[in-house]
Amino acid sequence: MPANPAQLLANSPEYTVSELSSALKRTVEDTYGHVRVRGEISGFRGPHASGHCYFALKDESAKIEAVIWKGVHGRMRFKPQEGLEVIATGKLTTYPGSSKYQIVIEAIEPAGIGALMALMEERKRKLAAEGLFDEARKQLLPWLPEVIGVVTSPTGAVIRDILHRLEDRFPRRVLVWPVRVQGEGSAEQIAAAIDGFNALPDGGPIPRPDLLIVARGGGSLEDLWSFNEEIVVRAAAGSMIPLISAVGHETDVTLIDFAADQRAPTPTAAAEMAVPVRSDLAVKISNLAARALVAWKRGHDDRRAELRSAARALPGAGELLAIPRQTLDNAAAALPRALRASTHLHHRRFTRISGGLTLRVLRAQVTHAKQSVAATGARLTHSAQVVLRHRRDRFAGLVVRLRASRLANVQTQRDRLARDNERTRRLAERARRALVTLLQRHEARITHSGQLLAALSYRGVLARGFALVRDDAGQAVRSATAVGSGARLTLEFTDGKVNVTSDTDQTVATSSNPPRSNPTSEPKPISRRRATKPADQGSLF
Template structure:
């Protein structure tokens, strides 16, 4: 490097001679955008099969974030709020699905993800695995315990049916009930397949249980949840967790009749009874009326014949007992003999008893001398006088203690009365002040209310004055009425010689019509019905 002594230092860059690379420079955002466009163009619509992992329910924003995985890879997935609400298959942890959507990148993490547009089950095996997992979880909560189930009523008065009102199932059930034992039936119409099926069935079960006893709509004594047969995907609504919980919480006995005998849904385990078909559910719900009538007639015949047979049996038993009983002479023989022996011993026993009492009297009479009685009376008198003196002393002490307690109580009552009077006086003064404040507020509120009412009344009066037809009459118009007092709205309704009544702003006059107007002349429109310009 060379420099002139009198000038500033000059540096010669050696990089001028170095070769410049041809690779273009990218910013991070530009590179991320290019990658995103490349991925979205190449994989605009894909179907990915995998197992759902890391799903913890929808985010607070409504979006759902989880992953799809298999044995060797993992793919982040996102489902936006609007799409999540329309999904036929809701994501669940561990569920094997086929996700339909498009691949895109997320620049914030330098990763790629699939934006899901639809979810499908990955075959019947995935559905069965999902149902088994849900069954195991609900069973661990005790929803399928036999102790929760209640017996069906023998003859329900009202039967509630949750099914589609347009299918063959409801007709089969009603036909079977009519054949066996006609009962009142309440049908809660629901969709038996589709996205809203589970929510509608759960709401119907809870709605029947919410009906009050004795209300305008009778509360069913038995519920039947029914649907015809179908594919495994069509019956998924009856394995939904909301439907299973509603069936387990039902206080009304519930029969599950979903599909054919080989079809199994989770509501079958939560219901009180599972029926193989809807027709079988109707047979379980009510007995056969003809069989009941036959049984009643048979039992009535037995009841009619039983009393005579029972009376005859008792009569025969009584005759046998009469033959076994001894005669009156045999029953009285021994008591009569004992009476004779006792009568023979009675005089001697009386003499002996009298002698013993005489001896005891003589022994006692020696101790009953007047001196002994007098001494005993003296001792009792001294004892009585001593007790009398003690009684007088005790009475005096008791009265003195009572007087002391009475004086103390009187003093306490006086002090309490004075304190109570002071407290009441203070409270009365406070309430008086508060009453004066409330009185002032009431006066102010009343005056404000009166002014507001007067202002509103004036506004209403102005509106009434503006809308009144008298204002129109004051501008020079007249109101035409016929003889009956009805308003005449057009010239065509007036004939020659007709008596009319004209009302002006300052009064009313009667006139007689001379004739109609010429047809060639156009009548100007009236400002209001029944009002015409005064001549």
Template structure:
């Protein structure tokens, strides 16, 4: 009975599984049933790729949420990179994670959920880049007027590069460098950004010439086809380019974010080539026109200058007319030069005579006597002043002596010192007066020596004489005296009266031997007389 009840209580019709077996069976069932699914949802919790290269986030809608993972190999192949809040359609498979009894979707492909989502994401990027200043007009550069090297970033196999090369060749052939890139599909945005940065990294004096202007070009297409040029890396590379950049992506109605970051936007790739280089024929025609205008202006200017020069030449006088007045002035100055010298000499002589008249010996002697008399009076006055001072000092000393008897003994020493000091001051006063008199005598003696050195009496002592007429005036020339006039001859020791005779007929008197000897002693060099 006991065996019967124990067997009937156990569930004999159910299989028994371990936890690992059950989790593996669920994993296989889900992966078989949902091996390829497309899920639409909003990205949530995206923080960028992990350090391992995998990306972990979640897809959600208003009612549910599912974990998602993008492995490293699939992440690099995504055409659109995931962004927080972006609504996408993810293609992949559902799998479970037995360690935590969770399921998730392994995404292999991902795209925005319709054109509206792409436009919303484009507008969001545009606002964000504009806030960062990547589209600032003040940062845009001017295109060079005539570049020597043009760098083109585009596909090497499309019609775009042929149109650009053909247009540049027609307008102005220059050196063109092409950096081949993918313009659509996975990794195209990174290729374009690397090409822009590669051109900017070229050295100025390297083997490969550095372009003067860049053209980023692609043909027309849909929003999805042109999406690579909305990539953040492309926009930042265009904004950071030191080389002026022209964006030529799509047709005229196609706008991408690189168009806002570039320095110039062209409606088509052909239009970009036209912006990059001018028309050579037009430049040649313009230069030829300017050259012709310049030649004409030079010719007209030369004609005007030639006519003006001829008019000035006719108005100018001849060389003889120009030199006539200076020549006449020169002749007049030459003729009046001798007369001017004579008049100047006479004026100097009259000035000298007036000065000599003021310096007569009597006047000098009179002034000397006046100075001597004045100095004597001052000396007498100084002596009287000194005597009065000495008398005053003696009187004071007498009064002090009289009062010494009433002064205590301790003041006698002070009185004696005061007396010694007064005596010393008296001696110093005497010495000062004597010194002043000595200096005054020395000054008078110096003035007397100067007077004596300037006096003509010293000249008379050397054997010369002064001839004076009847009015006692000095006579300097023989022609100033007539025959029979009374004259006075002044020697150093006195005067001699004489009468003039005829200098042409009268023979000179023979001097006496004594006078000749005296003249020889006074004038050993036999010099002539002063007057």
């Protein structure tokens, strides 16, 4: 007869939920381990508050959950974005908390050139909307820079091409900031180099460049991807030093080309844009010098001809001085007559004035002046008296006001002193009460402390019939083994101290406070042998 299925199931091993989840987790991880999965990113909303990233990878018919830990996400060259088709490398595992399997991504890369181009176009639209590619913000290149800063790899052929081209055209001082131009961390190094050149101070030990060249040789879109990163584009757009982008060949286009102040098809072309040709400048300067000399000679000849023409048109010295000479002769002829007429006129005026200056007129004028002085003196005296009277009245009023103010001030000070005395009396009474209260508190505290000291003192124990054993140093002896033969000890009782000596054969005791003798009893002899102690009493030694 076949067995009952229920009985067969009852004989199956029993698992807890955690045991079953752990078994499934080990099975999935051991079977698949590291895998590469191609799919489209779905549900990506940026890093979580913890820094981890949670999203899903999907295709036409399936979806798998994915997670990127915080440390891995910070080291990634390509960051995940919503809708981007990628190839993810990671470890397949399960999440027991929700009974699902997921992939823990360790590396991620776009799935082909199409995905990179889509990502680049989307990033280009985003940065263009921010105004990083506007022509209005681009700077003009300096005509002949003194120092040129180059951001490139120090081991590639690019730096040699730039230096060789500059040497041929116009040698300039070149500062090279070595960076990685592809691979992990290259974008951060390029951005740091651009910011580092801009941070150099003017007049510092390292000269600040007048022009920057960011250069790299040709390569695939993946190789040039570092120059499409946002950090590099923003650093190029924010550079205060004019910047030339020379990345790849003429057909290669990166986002830094749009943010740079000038784009060069090749690094060699960037060197040609940076400086002019020195020989051409020398020829041009020679031509300009020859033209300047010819123009100066022609102008000199023209000015000489104009001077000769002007000299022919000017009159002679005799013609220029004829009219002034005639005017001078006429004035010299009329001068004697004018002097006689002026003298006669002044004489008549003096005669008319001197006729009125008689002795009577002078006396009348003196008398009138004396009267004016006397009147003025009388007015001055009267004015002084009036002013003195006014001042006297004013001072009298001020004296009255001063007396009233002094009386009021005295009364105010008396009232203030009375208030202060009353306040002092109240404060003294409060201080007396506070002092009495404080003394009572201290007295109660001292009494309590004395009672506590009496309760905790060892003298209370001595009063109950115990003794305290001390050695020569005054330290308490707590064990009989600590006492050697012949040791001098002190026994402290409640009513005094006894000095004793420890001996294996005899015990001699001398009392500093001898006990009172009992007149009714005779003293007992001291035994040479050690007295036997009761069974329930310990030995002092």
